[in-house]
Amino acid sequence: MANSDPVYLRVVEDLRRQITEGLLQPGAPIPSRHQITRKYGVGETAARHALRVLAQEGLIIGRVGSGHRVRQRPDLLPLHRAQAHFSTDMHAIGRRPTCDVKTDSAEARPDIAIRLRIAAQSPVTRTRIVYRSDGKPVQLAVSYEPVVYNDGTEDVTQVAHRLGGNGLKLTEVTEHVYARVPQPVESDVLDLPAGVHVLHVERTHWAGDKPVETSDVIIPCDQFRLVYTLPAPYGDLTNR
Amino acid sequence: MANSDPVYLRVVEDLRRQITEGLLQPGAPIPSRHQITRKYGVGETAARHALRVLAQEGLIIGRVGSGHRVRQRPDLLPLHRAQAHFSTDMHAIGRRPTCDVKTDSAEARPDIAIRLRIAAQSPVTRTRIVYRSDGKPVQLAVSYEPVVYNDGTEDVTQVAHRLGGNGLKLTEVTEHVYARVPQPVESDVLDLPAGVHVLHVERTHWAGDKPVETSDVIIPCDQFRLVYTLPAPYGDLTNR
DNA sequence: GGCCATCAGTTGTGATTCCAACTTTACTCT
DNA sequence: AGAGTAAAGTTGGAATCACAACTGATGGCC
Structure with a gap:
């Protein structure tokens, strides 16, 4: 056979x-x-x-x-782990990965408060991370934390490590995946044409039963694939 | 250019x-x-x-x-929507999709009760769905519901429609994605060799703030790809 | 009319050859 | 010895030709 x-x-x-x-x-x-x-x-x-x-x-x-x-096999890992490979993968192919991190002053965001299970008027810290490859923005992550964890003076890139140091153990991650941007708010950063499809991941990091950080990751479709495949001849849709 | x-x-x-x-x-x-x-x-x-x-x-x-x-584009949809395309996609390539649905009698499952936010000793109905392509099992879904929604007399394949008919509106779906089976329990059904990598999706359907159904979907890695790609020449890792 | 066989068209696979761009290594020259 | 250069090796892209397996439609035959 x-x-x-x-x-x-x-x-x-x-x-x-x-x-x-x-x-x-x-x-x-x-x-x-x-x-x-x-x-x-x-x-x-x-x-x-x-x-x-x-x-x-x-x-x-x-x-x-x-x-x-x-x-390394980011393809078989959850998105939040795959994202951690961005820098190493970019280096592996000779590209220069960079990211801008900008942390806003805290303000109330009722929509985010629901996700963080905190009072609607509690201020949250917003951190925007623009991932770039050779200067071209290819990924946007907007992260929110309760001010009790971050008063806006530090960035959120190492959230797991830092919270680990605070004695909080991150136990799980919740990801909601959409095929479109819910609002067209942030698309300007990525320089996307109107109406373009994106992969929107709403992610929440939990410590026990308490959410400690939530974020929106926006990736244009040509940069991320959630490919649903089956074995041959269906499996590799491309080759068989 | x-x-x-x-x-x-x-x-x-x-x-x-x-x-x-x-x-x-x-x-x-x-x-x-x-x-x-x-x-x-x-x-x-x-x-x-x-x-x-x-x-x-x-x-x-x-x-x-x-x-x-x-x-149709299941690749850009959340996993639970992509799964809905199993049957149509199989037909599209001339394969014969089938699925076994087996619903157990209700029993208490404290581990599942946590996910369903119900009392630890409340009985849950377990439904196992084995998806097959030309007879070969390629996907396993184990679904749990509180007995109040399903006493075990019907299957869960149309959970959204049925609960919709009960006046419950499904508002969101939570998916936890792992790269390995947490326990080697169910792998016998899929006939997987020991130690094989699988994509494990722990999924919960919510109606408002109340979970109504939770399930574990197990898919061997060669049948599902979560591919993290970037634009050319990184984008299509295969061709450029 | 209905059935069957043939045939053109299509995909998947494969071999062979070639070239540009790039990296690494080795070597030569100063 | 060190620096710069040349050569060999590698990938990605591309053209051309070929063949098996399969599909759909056509047309002929009963």
Whole structure:
């Protein structure tokens, strides 16, 4: 049965096995196109195709001139963990990741207060983080905290660490995912054309049963995919 | 600048624009490989590549012998909406979707009671749904409801409709996403090898501030991707 | 009219070849 | 020795050709 399978799948499955089993650790080099043709006795098309599929799965990452390497796997992690890979992934492909962090003075936000389970008129601290790749903004995160946790003098990028230091243990994260911006408020920062689809993630960090921070993450659709796939021939919608 | 762009991107962008702008409605046929080579004056490789990229984005779906068509877009929807497309998507590619629904008699489940915000000893109704594609199980959903909503005599597949009929309006859905099974309990149904990665979604349907149903959805990783991508050349990790 | 076979069209896969841009390494020259 | 250069290797993009499996429609035959 494995005989009738596409040739490139043999390569994909063998390399994937080596990666998932830990034989190839993150950062380890993957055989090049030429090496694959020799090792597996396949054509160049199949080798290239195999690498493409693995890259598309997020298992490896390629760089012109340098080769493919095993990648950390943000694709299988929740969004808030995947986001933590932004900087490392940008570096991995030679891009310069930056982010602006701007913390506003505290004010009352009844809509946010509901999410934070606090009194409607309690002031919250707003932090806006614009993630950029080579200067181009590609992601916007707007984070809100009760003022008791942050009076506006520090940024929220390391919220987990800091709150951990305060003796609060973050136990879970709630994410609501929408396919559109609820309001067109913040889209100016990302320089999106009107009516564009975005992925909107409303995220709340909880410590026990108490929410300590909530945020809205806005990512244009061409930058995030929540792909629902099934095994072959449905699985890789692209290749089979 | 558009001159130095890859040729296949011209095709991708033009077709994508037509789809997102609604010129090509879901179900509409996409030009074939040959037609693309003629219309856009590109080679067959570029045409194939363009179709592959659009398929990988979930915008179109291909079928051998029949061609590509504009697809519904479950990829940009929350998981619980994407799941609703299981049956239609399976049909679209000529697979036979089935699902077993089994509802247990009610018993007390303190762990679930916490999620449903009910008393620890209150009985809950458990419903297990095994989604199959051509008989092969590809997805498992275990759903729990307070017995007040379901005494075990009906299944939960249409929970939204039924509760809507009861005068309850479902307002939001909470999803917690994990990269591994918390317990190895249910994995036997899916016939997964030990230690395999799965996407575990803990989902709760709320009516106002009252949870009415909670479920665990378990999907093997090769069947679901939460792909974190950025624009070219990072965007399509596979092709550029 | 209804049924069946044929055929053109389409996708998925594959081989082969080529080139530009880039990275890394090794080497040569000062 | 150090710096700059050249060469080899790598990826991404692209063209061209080929074939198996499948679909849909056409047309002929009963």
